[in-house]
Amino acid sequence: MTNDYRFEFRLYQRRFLRSLTTNHGKWDIREGIILRLTDESGRVGWGEIAPISWFGSETLEQALDFCRQLPGEITDETIFSIPDELPACQFGFESACGSEFFSMPNAPCPMPHAQSFSGLLPSGEAALNQWETLWQQGYRTFKWKIGVYAIADELEIFESLIHTLPASTKLRLDANGGLSYEEANLWLWTCDNLKANPELPLEIEFIEQPLPVEQFQQMLELSMSYETAIALDESVATLGQLAACYQQGWRGIFVIKPGIVGSPSRLRKFCHQHQIDTVFSSVFETAIARLAALQLVTELSQNNRAVGFGIDHFFEQEETWLQSLWNDL
16 A cells, blocks of 8 residues: 655754864765655654765755655655665655654654763864763763874874773774775774783774775775774765675675665665674764664664764754754744
């Protein structure tokens, strides 16, 4: 049976409290689209399109164009025929029409305990001051951006950071594809040496996306040459990329961003079929997409790895902001 929905959408903009700096540059404003689907019985489903074009999804303009060309009444068939070139749209619409329809959320999105989350540290020296606040909030896994500044400077900061963080910490290093092959080797060699030091009690969990997407074979070789694990991120931004890397032999860690990976139902099928080692991560979405993403996390996450949704400190509290947006819709 095909369901019919009344379809409405609205563009949003949220300013980061501080610029997010990665190898891709500075990010000041998060833009996206809130979706509302109302079925024939009056139940309301909410979805969110939160693209990151420089990461591998469609652009915001492409997503807006798609929404604008849709009629005011759509069906399941419309939703499940969204092309793969619009993965953030696939996620947003499919989440909105899922079996878990929900009324307008007017309370914070339910979250696991902070220990289940990886807290994102700012790049550079700012990490030396930020970690303690997150630690007090309950975070025990942190991710630090590298490949932003000169490698000599980052290695010096890294040395300070690992001797400052408490013993039970897990630390992830995220290069966003910004290292050269030589720099990647140096980081991995450094981390392997730290792992061999019994006096260093914290754990370097993995280095995330050390090389650009097109250097997959080099990352595969590096993963076999060092003890420190490598996680793919930009290389597996969409379902098509995820399947391609698996087919080419990647059996390491896959960082999956539900908000841009594509169809949740197809993602479920792939993960159940292949039992891959996953780390689920945020795209700086609102509570709407975060709720849908965390439902996937609960079902699909393997190996008890902290999920990368510890990003609330980059924005003001959103409940009032979201409520006003929904009231205006």
